[in-house]
Amino acid sequence: MLLGKALSRMIIIACLGLLLASRDHAFGLAIPIRQSGRTVVLLYNKPSGVVTTHEEIDAKGRVNVYQDVLSMRGFVASSPSDVNKTLQQLTGVNPTEWNAVGRLDANTTGLLLITNDGGLVHHVTNKSSKTSLELGPLGKTYEAVIMGYHDNDSIVIRTVRENGVDIGEKYGGLTAPASDIAVLGHPTHKTTKVSLTIYEGKNRQVRRMFHALGSGVMQLQRVSIGANLTLAGLEIGQWRILSDDEVLGNLKWAPRNLDSPKRSSQQRTATSTPKKSH
Ligand SMILES: *[C@@H]1O[C@H](CO)[C@@H](O)[C@H](O)[C@H]1NC(C)=O
Ligand SMILES: *[C@@H]1O[C@H](CO)[C@@H](O)[C@H](O)[C@H]1NC(C)=O
Numbered sequence: 001m002l003l004g005k006a007l008s009r010m011i012i013i014a015c016l017g018l019l020l021a022s023r024d025h026a027f028g029l030a031i032p033i034r035q036s037g038r039t040v041v042l043l044y045n046k047p048s049g050v051v052t053t054h055e056e057i058d059a060k061g062r063v064n065v066y067q068d069v070l071s072m073r074g075f076v077a078s079s080p081s082d083v084n085k086t087l088q089q090l091t092g093v094n095p096t097e098w099n100a101v102g103r104l105d106a107n108t109t110g111l112l113l114i115t116n117d118g119g120l121v122h123h124v125t126n127k128s129s130k131t132s133l134e135l136g137p138l139g140k141t142y143e144a145v146i147m148g149y150h151d152n153d154s155i156v157i158r159t160v161r162e163n164g165v166d167i168g169e170k171y172g173g174l175t176a177p178a179s180d181i182a183v184l185g186h187p188t189h190k191t192t193k194v195s196l197t198i199y200e201g202k203n204r205q206v207r208r209m210f211h212a213l214g215s216g217v218m219q220l221q222r223v224s225i226g227a228n229l230t231l232a233g234l235e236i237g238q239w240r241i242l243s244d245d246e247v248l249g250n251l252k253w254a255p256r257n258l259d260s261p262k263r264s265s266q267q268r269t270a271t272s273t274p275k276k277s278h
């Protein structure tokens, strides 16, 4: 009787694990991660074609961001003694504990943070989270090449700057105005390169905003997150480990001991944060 109960519980847990592991974030569920150690944050310059997913085998045979990082191919060491080490040796973090902070589409390049701290994921991706409300939401700056020739006073640009864009109720409705949107140039006379900062994290928000205005996004790169985290010093595909000071100063997040039981309820909330891409 007792044995049967324990056994069926084990089976339920195993099935749940398989279920969650197999569906990635399809229903807004992050992989349940066992968190340990201290907050570690990787700043990764994601190439096009690398997918933000935990699934190992992509239908198109592409790699996921975790496989790419764990391969150490693009690692930029800050000290010579760090070369030739595995990520686990460098950080003490188990390979299954990494989570991207939000998502970037396969075709979107640029700055992606990857961390073992679910609370940080929640803080950066959810502008209504307690910590974001307390400490202020973090901006995410993108550069996009969009269809059509626009200047700073064109209707498309002004709409984004002054009104925000209705991207459809299903995707979160009206976006906040992106008051810093600026035209950077014109790669061709039929396209425009812009830069803009958003504070929300609606699904594929930047692509949907310009699509809704009839000027689809042809290329998208995230160039910055928070106060001053940029891709400086990183080629496409390269990544580095942020210092605690960078995490605190740029992300308004104090690196912490993840084993602390005090935080466990917040971590549970954090692991159910849907992943968004832009
Ligand atoms: C790293 O590995 C390379 C190739 O095996 C070797 O030449 C180099 O000396 C190693 N560097 C360190 C710091 O261990
Ligand atoms: C990514 O880009 C490729 C080639 O430009 C295109 O065929 C594909 O549809 C794009 N995928 C997405 C999800 O936009």
Ligand SMILES: *[C@@H]1O[C@H](CO)[C@@H](O)[C@H](O)[C@H]1NC(C)=O
Pocket: 126, 127, 128, 129, 130, 272, 273, 274
């Ligand atoms: C964001 O955080 C708030 C407060 O914790 C929560 O109510 C809300 O469901 C979260 N939203 C998402 C999309 O996770």
Ligand SMILES: *[C@@H]1O[C@H](CO)[C@@H](O)[C@H](O)[C@H]1NC(C)=O
Pocket: 151, 152, 182, 183, 184, 185
């Ligand atoms: C648009 O405005 C920004 C600053 O607001 C400026 O840096 C940029 O050069 C302007 N772009 C054009 C094409 O005039």
Ligand SMILES: *[C@@H]1O[C@H](CO)[C@@H](O)[C@H](O)[C@H]1NC(C)=O
Pocket: 228, 232
């Ligand atoms: C932003 O970061 C860069 C590189 O880490 C640094 O040189 C610069 O001083 C920082 N700027 C501010 C305003 O913190």
